Amino acid sequence: MTDTLRPQQNAAKSAKAFVPGHVTGLFRIFDDNEDPLRCGSIGAGFSVTIGTVTSVSVVDHPSLVVKVDYNNERVDAKVTNAVIQRLTDEYERTLKVHVEHQSSLISGAGMGASGAGALGTALALSHLLDQDIEYEKAASYAHVAEIINHTGLGDVLAQTKGGIEVRVKAGGPGVGKIENISYHDSLRVVLAGAPGLETSEVLTNPVSRKRINSAGDRLVSKIIGDQRIETFVECSREFAEEVGLQTTRVKNALIELKNAGLGSSSMIMLGDSVFCLCDEAETGRVQRILSKYWNSTDVRVAGIAPEGGRLFK
Numbered sequence: 001m002t003d004t005l006r007p008q009q010n011a012a013k014s015a016k017a018f019v020p021g022h023v024t025g026l027f028r029i030f031d032d033n034e035d036p037l038r039c040g041s042i043g044a045g046f047s048v049t050i051g052t053v054t055s056v057s058v059v060d061h062p063s064l065v066v067k068v069d070y071n072n073e074r075v076d077a078k079v080t081n082a083v084i085q086r087l088t089d090e091y092e093r094t095l096k097v098h099v100e101h102q103s104s105l106i107s108g109a110g111m112g113a114s115g116a117g118a119l120g121t122a123l124a125l126s127h128l129l130d131q132d133i134e135y136e137k138a139a140s141y142a143h144v145a146e147i148i149n150h151t152g153l154g155d156v157l158a159q160t161k162g163g164i165e166v167r168v169k170a171g172g173p174g175v176g177k178i179e180n181i182s183y184h185d186s187l188r189v190v191l192a193g194a195p196g197l198e199t200s201e202v203l204t205n206p207v208s209r210k211r212i213n214s215a216g217d218r219l220v221s222k223i224i225g226d227q228r229i230e231t232f233v234e235c236s237r238e239f240a241e242e243v244g245l246q247t248t249r250v251k252n253a254l255i256e257l258k259n260a261g262l263g264s265s266s267m268i269m270l271g272d273s274v275f276c277l278c279d280e281a282e283t284g285r286v287q288r289i290l291s292k293y294w295n296s297t298d299v300r301v302a303g304i305a306p307e308g309g310r311l312f313k
């Protein structure tokens with residue numbers, strides 16, 4: 001058989017996934033278990049229809065080589081790298097891996113960009129390594145990568161489900177538990193934000209942790225017992241005030257929104273960012289207010305994502 005007729009033995013394979021962004025309004029840290037899959041948070045938040053499309057291509061290689069692009073720029077993505085390292089170790093494969101994240105989320109603003117990238121990578125790469133892998137097992141690699149890098153606690157679990165959620169048991173996919181709050185399809189969310197708070201610094205700072213857990217113990221218990229959007233917003237606002245992480249523009253923006261009758265709003269955990277839940281007809285007014293405090297390009301309108309992260313068929 002000539003070389004031109006011989007089948008390719010090392011052709012690249014690829015897979016693609018979409019993961020919605022996620023916003024947390026309040027939470028309580030549980031990260032003292034030796035098993036990172038059993039660490040995480042309880043709390044409440046919601047997934048949004050904007051998010052991240054992750055494409056993964058692989059080819060066999062003598063050693064593991066990873067390249068990651070985020071919105072067409074080469075990045076040193078420690079969470080994505082952690083997912084890839086653990087998956088390739090588990091399946092005893094050495095590969096050349098190229099990951100491309102195309103995201104509508106503002107990175108570092110508390111909108112679940114890290115979790116979205118991690119989960120998208122885990123779903124796509126695990127599918128390439130094992131088409132029979134269970135969804136929860138694939139997603140667990142993303143959760144563990146977030147925990148060990150201190151970049152998130154509950155985003156990945158929530159991003160596997162979608163909707164408005166109350167996380168009633170801490171842990172990753174297969175361990176943690178979620179209950180969903182019902183909402184109208186017409187509900188919209190306006191997000192505004194920018195990088196400012198470093199999640200890893202907040203989650204490892206003893207003073208911040210004490211404030212978060214003190215407020216979280218009481219307020220998360222309240223939302224678990226009264227699972228309504230109104231309670232979620234009320235508890236989120238109280239939580240934001242108690243933990244003391246609001247920047248000046250977050251405080252001022254929330255005051256102006258409330259004075260304008262748009263009080264279903266609060267700080268996004270953890271970011272120099274806010275969210276406002278409203279009807280579609282009100283989104284323009286919310287955008288105008290938030291554009292006073294953030295660049296208009298950093299103000300986004302979305303719906304509530306009805307389902308979690310998934311592979312493209």
